[in-house]
Amino acid sequence: MNILPELQPALADLTERFEGRIEAVHAPRPNEVYFHAQMELVPGFCAQLYKKWNGRLVSLFADDARAFAGQPSHPSEEHPPLAPRTTPPAPIPGAFHIYYVFALDAAHGFFILRVPVSPAQPEFISLTNALPAVNWQEREIQDMFGLKLEGHPNPRRCALHDDWPEVCPLRKDFDLHTVLPPFTGERHKFREVEGEGVFQVPVGPVHAGIIEPGHFLFSVAGEPVLYLQIRLFYTHKGTEKLFENMPVTHGVRLAESISGDSSFAHATAFCHAVERAANVEAPPRARALRTVCLELERVYNHIADIGAIATDVAFVVANANAMRLKERVLRLNEQLTGHRLLRGMAALGGVRFDWGAGQIEAIRQCVAWLRPEFESLVRLIRESSSTRDRLETTGILKPQTARDLGVVGVAGRASGIDHDLRRDFPHAAYDRVSFTVPVYQEGDVLRRLQVRIDEVQGALSIIEQMAVNLPAGPTRVNVPTPPANRVALGYVEGWRGEIFHWIRTAADGRLARCKIKDPSLQNWPALSEAILGNIIPDFPVVNKSFNLSYSGTDR
Amino acid sequence: MFDIIRKSLATGIVTTDYPQTPAEVASQARGWPEIDFVKWRDARPAVAACPTGALACVDGGGTRTVKLDLAKCTFCGLCAEADTAIRMTNACELAARRKEDLLTTARYALGPAGAQGKLVATQRSPLATQPSNLDSIGTELKARIAKVLGRSLHIREVDAGSCNGCEIEIVGLNSPVYDIERFGIHFVASPRHADMLLVTGPVSRNMELALRKTYDATPDPRLVVAVGACGCSGGIFGQNYASLGGVDKVIPVDVYIPGCPPNPHALLHGILMAIGRLPEK
Numbered sequence A: 001m002n003i004l005p006e007l008q009p010a011l012a013d014l015t016e017r018f019e020g021r022i023e024a025v026h027a028p029r030p031n032e033v034y035f036h037a038q039m040e041l042v043p044g045f046c047a048q049l050y051k052k053w054n055g056r057l058v059s060l061f062a063d064d065a066r067a068f069a070g071q072p073s074h075p076s077e078e079h080p081p082l083a084p085r086t087t088p089p090a091p092i093p094g095a096f097h098i099y100y101v102f103a104l105d106a107a108h109g110f111f112i113l114r115v116p117v118s119p120a121q122p123e124f125i126s127l128t129n130a131l132p133a134v135n136w137q138e139r140e141i142q143d144m145f146g147l148k149l150e151g152h153p154n155p156r157r158c159a160l161h162d163d164w165p166e167v168c169p170l171r172k173d174f175d176l177h178t179v180l181p182p183f184t185g186e187r188h189k190f191r192e193v194e195g196e197g198v199f200q201v202p203v204g205p206v207h208a209g210i211i212e213p214g215h216f217l218f219s220v221a222g223e224p225v226l227y228l229q230i231r232l233f234y235t236h237k238g239t240e241k242l243f244e245n246m247p248v249t250h251g252v253r254l255a256e257s258i259s260g261d262s263s264f265a266h267a268t269a270f271c272h273a274v275e276r277a278a279n280v281e282a283p284p285r286a287r288a289l290r291t292v293c294l295e296l297e298r299v300y301n302h303i304a305d306i307g308a309i310a311t312d313v314a315f316v317v318a319n320a321n322a323m324r325l326k327e328r329v330l331r332l333n334e335q336l337t338g339h340r341l342l343r344g345m346a347a348l349g350g351v352r353f354d355w356g357a358g359q360i361e362a363i364r365q366c367v368a369w370l371r372p373e374f375e376s377l378v379r380l381i382r383e384s385s386s387t388r389d390r391l392e393t394t395g396i397l398k399p400q401t402a403r404d405l406g407v408v409g410v411a412g413r414a415s416g417i418d419h420d421l422r423r424d425f426p427h428a429a430y431d432r433v434s435f436t437v438p439v440y441q442e443g444d445v446l447r448r449l450q451v452r453i454d455e456v457q458g459a460l461s462i463i464e465q466m467a468v469n470l471p472a473g474p475t476r477v478n479v480p481t482p483p484a485n486r487v488a489l490g491y492v493e494g495w496r497g498e499i500f501h502w503i504r505t506a507a508d509g510r511l512a513r514c515k516i517k518d519p520s521l522q523n524w525p526a527l528s529e530a531i532l533g534n535i536i537p538d539f540p541v542v543n544k545s546f547n548l549s550y551s552g553t554d555r
Numbered sequence B: 001m002f003d004i005i006r007k008s009l010a011t012g013i014v015t016t017d018y019p020q021t022p023a024e025v026a027s028q029a030r031g032w033p034e035i036d037f038v039k040w041r042d043a044r045p046a047v048a049a050c051p052t053g054a055l056a057c058v059d060g061g062g063t064r065t066v067k068l069d070l071a072k073c074t075f076c077g078l079c080a081e082a083d084t085a086i087r088m089t090n091a092c093e094l095a096a097r098r099k100e101d102l103l104t105t106a107r108y109a110l111g112p113a114g115a116q117g118k119l120v121a122t123q124r125s126p127l128a129t130q131p132s133n134l135d136s137i138g139t140e141l142k143a144r145i146a147k148v149l150g151r152s153l154h155i156r157e158v159d160a161g162s163c164n165g166c167e168i169e170i171v172g173l174n175s176p177v178y179d180i181e182r183f184g185i186h187f188v189a190s191p192r193h194a195d196m197l198l199v200t201g202p203v204s205r206n207m208e209l210a211l212r213k214t215y216d217a218t219p220d221p222r223l224v225v226a227v228g229a230c231g232c233s234g235g236i237f238g239q240n241y242a243s244l245g246g247v248d249k250v251i252p253v254d255v256y257i258p259g260c261p262p263n264p265h266a267l268l269h270g271i272l273m274a275i276g277r278l279p280e281k
């Protein structure tokens, strides 16, 4: 398989610089290159990619590959190593693997570093001090696999709460259906914040609004927030483990329930990963239909958020109008896919339902109706100076902080992070439509609102471009069951930001691992930064302007 | 200010008359799967296609018992794709007071090579045919609660582990299109102010305690409505090391609203059923 030409310089640089220390390089796909090495290479490899190639670590996860003792590497024979092997591949004992996925946005490719962790010495090096963005992801590996973090500034439990027994749910020898004893362990101790007039305000996990559960602990001096501790994973429901316990086709439906507001995006990212593992591509018409559905998901969620942001500054009329528009889109979704949240539409190898002339006309009519209605909603909000007052300079996330935390998606683009997988890693049919990626530097609530407004307008244009020019042909191709131990990365720019699904196939047509990366996981810590110095009454609107998924984070 | 008034006047009234008028769903919408039990030859392909286990069969003693559990069903339609004896309806008003009412069972004599022989018996769920009937057990008590809470109801929504899909539709009840306040029903911020808990999720282990505490904080008389396939039964997540399953595993449930998620009509239907305010059909 040929590596993307744009990736060649970085590949050459890494292989030269780390000569003798990179054990193998495989490229199962032109934009997905795997490097196998030992743990000690991680910090240097990472630094080189960040400094020289503008890479960013977009996902970090572990995989229990202890059962594969004796096999030097996977994917093995199918993809012969590209770089000269410096040492003959000695059979290594079965190990855990840790994967570091780097996106090289400018070169449109992913470099994935895989290192083994011996079961005899279950430890791995923390990168958090240099890269705060990986803090939670590293701790999740520690919790779910029982691999100990070395050099982490705050290696406490994160994904499994403190009162959980000592279990490692993502190890292969842990059964999905294990019935755990009632929690008896010590409950979480939050950090104390002290000082004259400082007090703490706990909120959650059950919130006042109709939203998901999580716990926020505010430390305040008077009104301004000094420190916000966020405790999540209340909705953890064993989703990644569950993927390993069902046929791949059923996994598509489970992927729809990772985060309900991103049903189609998550399911499509999952299908993308499986299709890539099987070396098939969805046909052009399917990719076009996927694009329309992804944009419909963007439209209804962004409109809902625009309304909710207005509500949180007491502009309820704007919200009533936004909800009316959202309802119209949900009804269109139902006409197109049989489901208001687009569930049931995603399928391996394409999409499940084709659209007739009547449905395409329904899309056209909905867009024609929505455009002036949306403009009128935007005008309503824009012309309300009191609304603008509440939103501008509220909840600022500075571009430098956003970069350090690796913030992505809407929140990133409002803070100067110019990334969008639709443009940088075209998937579905995004290579066939024109759109611009809105980027602002101010990073306040107003700009996160503005990014959404721009993206709704962009989405309507994309939907229109697609609908007038749908390619003919099938909407689905057969996806043969990939052989065991294929690895593949699927990706989609959901409405909230970039979604990654990484899979390793098992022998029986199932999955040995499915790693889900929702953009929320990446963005939560940014909320703690954005709220600093703001007053508690502004927390709802700041929180809403990020609108992160709890379920997508907790899984 | 004048712009706002002008816009509101120009928009007019957008609120549905439901439940006086039928639910407004597209013809393409997928509701519950209807099975032609007499024509059904072999349940196994459809059972294999079902991602949630809502459709299940066991063979034994020369018979096959097939179960369709709408408490688990996500209305994905994959069973209907696998078997022509199954048809997806677009009926969404499926709420039930008893979980058994969501279960349909059929028994077949087992033919050669696992094909189904004669249909021996079916026990159909009474839903869709008589949705507004109060069951006999506790009717009086339920009627009294309906009398106390029926005219003005305060709901506290509790997400006990959902994927947030149910929340999207529940939020829709506050939209001008469904406008739940026209029934004197509104959502409140604290369980202490609530008459009803509207609970979604499979209950995650991490939310079990919070759900119990919320229930305890809700004054009597109180109603609990379990929302969605996950709230009714655990849905596609079922029971595992991190998920306890349906809401009734943790607190008593008065009404179950199936769906994944139930649409706002289905939610209204279930909530009105819980307080005995469905119009007589």
Ligand code: SF4
Residues within 6 Å of the ligand: B033, B049, B050, B051, B052, B053, B054, B055, B072, B073, B074, B075, B076, B077, B078, B079, B080
């Ligand atoms: S509609 Fe889907 S979930 Fe329901 S029984 Fe059929 S296959 Fe199972």
